[in-house]
Amino acid sequence: MGNGYxxxxxxxxxxxxxxxxxxxxxEDLKKYLGGAALxxxxxRKELPAKLDAYDSRNRVIFATGPFQGAAVPGxxxxxxxxxxxxxxxxxxxxxxxAWGPSLKDAGYDVLVVQGRSDKPVYIKIVDDSVEIKDATNxxxxxxxxxxxAIHAENDDPRLSVACIGPAGERxxxxxxxxxxxHSFGGRCGLGAVMGSKNLKAVAVRGTKNAxxxxxxxxxxxxxxxxKKIYDTTVENEFRKHGTPILCETAEGLGDMPIKYxxxxxxxxxxxxxxxxxxxxxxxxxPLPCKYCPIGCHRDVEVTSPPEYKIxxxxxxxxxxxxxxxNCMIDDPKAVAKANDIANRxxxxxxxxxxMVGFTMHCYExxxxxxxxxxxxxxxxxxxxxxxxxxEEIGRSTGLGELFKDGTLAAAKQIHPDAVDAVVHNxxxxxxxxxxxxxxxxxxxxxxxxxxxxxxxxxxxDVEMGGFYMPEVGIKEGTVRFFESDNQSLVAVKCQxxxxxxNSIVICLFxxxxxxxxxxxxxEMFNAVTGWDFSVEELLRTGERGFTVQRLINLRDGYGAxxxxxxxxxxxxxxxxxxxxxxxxxxxxxxxYYELRGWDEDGVPTQKTLKSLDV
Amino acid sequence: MKLKVNLMxxxxxYSKEDSEGFTHFDQGRTIKALVxxxxxxxxxxxxxxxxxxxxxxxxxxxxxxxxxxxxxxIGGG
Numbered sequence: 003m004g005n006g007y008x009x010x011x012x013x014x015x016x017x018x019x020x021x022x023x024x025x026x027x028x029e030d031l032k033k034y035l036g037g038a039a040l041x042x043x044x045x046r047k048e049l050p051a052k053l054d055a056y057d058s059r060n061r062v063i064f065a066t067g068p069f070q071g072a073a074v075p076g077x078x079x080x081x082x083x084x085x086x087x088x089x090x091x092x093x094x095x096x097x098x099x100a101w102g103p104s105l106k107d108a109g110y111d112v113l114v115v116q117g118r119s120d121k122p123v124y125i126k127i128v129d130d131s132v133e134i135k136d137a138t139n140x141x142x143x144x145x146x147x148x149x150x151a152i153h154a155e156n157d158d159p160r161l162s163v164a165c166i167g168p169a170g171e172r173x174x175x176x177x178x179x180x181x182x183x184h185s186f187g188g189r190c191g192l193g194a195v196m197g198s199k200n201l202k203a204v205a206v207r208g209t210k211n212a213x214x215x216x217x218x219x220x221x222x223x224x225x226x227x228x229k230k231i232y233d234t235t236v237e238n239e240f241r242k243h244g245t246p247i248l249c250e251t252a253e254g255l256g257d258m259p260i261k262y263x264x265x266x267x268x269x270x271x272x273x274x275x276x277x278x279x280x281x282x283x284x285x286x287x288p289l290p291c292k293y294c295p296i297g298c299h300r301d302v303e304v305t306s307p308p309e310y311k312i313x314x315x316x317x318x319x320x321x322x323x324x325x326x327x328n329c330m331i332d333d334p335k336a337v338a339k340a341n342d343i344a345n346r347x348x349x350x351x352x353x354x355x356x357m358v359g360f361t362m363h364c365y366e367x368x369x370x371x372x373x374x375x376x377x378x379x380x381x382x383x384x385x386x387x388x389x390x391x392x393e394e395i396g397r398s399t400g401l402g403e404l405f406k407d408g409t410l411a412a413a414k415q416i417h418p419d420a421v422d423a424v425v426h427n428x429x430x431x432x433x434x435x436x437x438x439x440x441x442x443x444x445x446x447x448x449x450x451x452x453x454x455x456x457x458x459x460x461x462x463d464v465e466m467g468g469f470y471m472p473e474v475g476i477k478e479g480t481v482r483f484f485e486s487d488n489q490s491l492v493a494v495k496c497q498x499x500x501x502x503x504n505s506i507v508i509c510l511f512x513x514x515x516x517x518x519x520x521x522x523x524x525e526m527f528n529a530v531t532g533w534d535f536s537v538e539e540l541l542r543t544g545e546r547g548f549t550v551q552r553l554i555n556l557r558d559g560y561g562a563x564x565x566x567x568x569x570x571x572x573x574x575x576x577x578x579x580x581x582x583x584x585x586x587x588x589x590x591x592x593x594y595y596e597l598r599g600w601d602e603d604g605v606p607t608q609k610t611l612k613s614l615d616v
Numbered sequence: 617m618k619l620k621v622n623l624m625x626x627x628x629x630y631s632k633e634d635s636e637g638f639t640h641f642d643q644g645r646t647i648k649a650l651v652x653x654x655x656x657x658x659x660x661x662x663x664x665x666x667x668x669x670x671x672x673x674x675x676x677x678x679x680x681x682x683x684x685x686x687x688x689x690i691g692g693g
Contacts (some may be wrong), residue, residue: 172682203667238690245691254686319691456692464691467662483670515690
């Protein structure tokens with residue numbers, strides 16, 4: 003009887019050109035599930051503290067979980083793990099399309115890449131055949147052309163391709179991993195780590211079926227839940243409009259970033275960028291990953307004006323927030339064009355939006371010299387500036403060259419006062435949610451193991467009524483805006499859920515928007531693995547994985563002193579939903595530490611570690 | 617009573633406001649009654665603000681109140 007895993011790690015050393023297959027103990031899978039948590043265990047075990055992200059010893063770990071072989075709704079995702087050049091510590095990022103299931107079908111749960119090739123290469127995996135192939139002719143190709151070129155070279159369009167664009171090759175710190183011209187492991191710069199290893203891509207296809215414990219039951223549950231999620235998201239229009247559905251709600255509640263976190267409201271901007279206007283103006287349609295009943299990604303087409311002409315994946319809510327309202331830009335076509343450029347060059351659209359907004363902020367403050375601005379119009383709201391600067395950041399040319407090593411590094415070159423103005427945690431730019439609106443984000447951002455992240459703990463969607471976890475006491479009314487009761491509890495449980503989702507691996511939108519309950523998710527997990535987990539036990543594995551990630555953060559120099567919010571988060575709004583409100587940060591953090599079982603330095607106590615068996 | 621009702625995002629299509637932007641409503645005094653009057657799907661009403669304060673379905677309304685009704689947040693990723 004199988005358990006959804008092959009219990010196999012494929013390891014490729016690009017320095018020695020060696021390939022090996024190693025067993026994974028079932029006990030470790032029961033403790034860590036796979037994906038991001040198992041990746042963290044590998045990083046902690048195999049790497050020393052404070053390793054430079056571009057050191058050849060760094061790993062790029064592509065990790066699946068039990069769901070990738072089971073055709074579970076939302077199960078096309080996989081995690082990529084390594085030390086980030088943005089934060090200098092643990093990072094994971096997730097992508098969809100079809101890559102995760104393809105690795106699983108090839109007969110592996112995890113791929114670990116280490117070392118550095120002396121020339122550009124890509125890895126091709128087809129079942130038991132693993133080749134390190136010359137990628138000289140792929141150098142300089144964007145992330146879409148790379149996929150086409152690998153398909154053509156191998157005469158195999160069924161290869162799923164995770165690759166980097168020119169940004170990753172140049173080690174632009176915010177370089178992402180692009181998958182199948184469709185989905186992007188965006189945050190934390192693991193594409194730059196691939197670039198540092200001279201690794202252009204990993205192409206994979208498989209013909210095997212991972213054995214499951216109860217395949218008939220899995221089939222039945224998958225059919226039931228696929229239909230339920232599909233029906234739910236047709237009804238709530240998530241399928242029709244994708245993540246842009248959030249814009250007006252987020253802006254109205256003060257959650258959307260405005261004017262690089264200095265603004266309070268921008269309703270007309272959110273209305274133009276969000277659904278239904280987005281769907282109409284960009285001719286947007288669902289672009290589903292494999293096994294997805296929702297299709298939250300957008301396939302868009304813009305035919306005019308000519309400078310914004312595109313056809314392909316459109317911007318998500320996060321991108322609309324960071325490239326749009328954050329820069330006071332309200333034209334969805336401009337954001338769609340910049341998003342397309344970022345995708346092709348292979349850079350994180352959240353951080354690009356942060357960088358453009360930050361540049362406009364610096365210009366307003368008079369911190370950028372005329373020589374540095376290079377003829378740009380850096381006033382707020384200029385869509386053409388967004389498009390041009392996105393290209394320059396991705397290619398590391400012109401004004402964009404300032405940002406090669408991230409926003410903090412750019413700030414140091416711009417002006418002494420600019421450094422404190424960078425809104426980040428651990429160097430990672432805040433995403434498009436404001437902790438001043440959803441206070442549970444305050445401890446979530448402060449303690450985020452990969453830096454500030456809303457989706458390694460989607461607590462903001464609990465606060466805004468998007469989903470609940472009644473199995474662990476989080477129901478409608480458990481938290482209310484600006485009231486501190488239970489905010490830290492929601493933060494903790496959502497972070498634990500985030501680790502579970504990125505470890506088993508399932509797209510969180512099945513739960514958050516799709517209506518899949520945790521009980522139903524666990525039922526599918528048990529049917530695949532043959533294990534007997536409760537919801538609480540599964541979340542406990544998430545807590546364990548989070549703790550391992552935290553231990554890596556701690557040894558890399560982070561701790562209580564960096565469990566902070568940016569100073570702007572303590573400026574209350576003058577108008578709008580969060581006018582005159584303040585985050586009770588110290589109270590939330592004290593409660594958070596207590597719930598986590600951490601001491602005053604932010605270190606898990608021995609009792610905590612023992613209870614988690616870490 | 618006369619209210620200023622802002623139906624956010626995809627709820628906008630349920631608006632019954634007049635040419636001056638006011639909603640006239642005499643079928644009850646609570647948010648729940650207003651929601652039913654407008655034909656909004658009750659189970660999808662999760663966030664309500666009345667005069668800048670968070671309310672709920674039982675919140676009592678008065679003439680000239682400013683009401684915001686939001687659909688639940690979806691797509692925060």
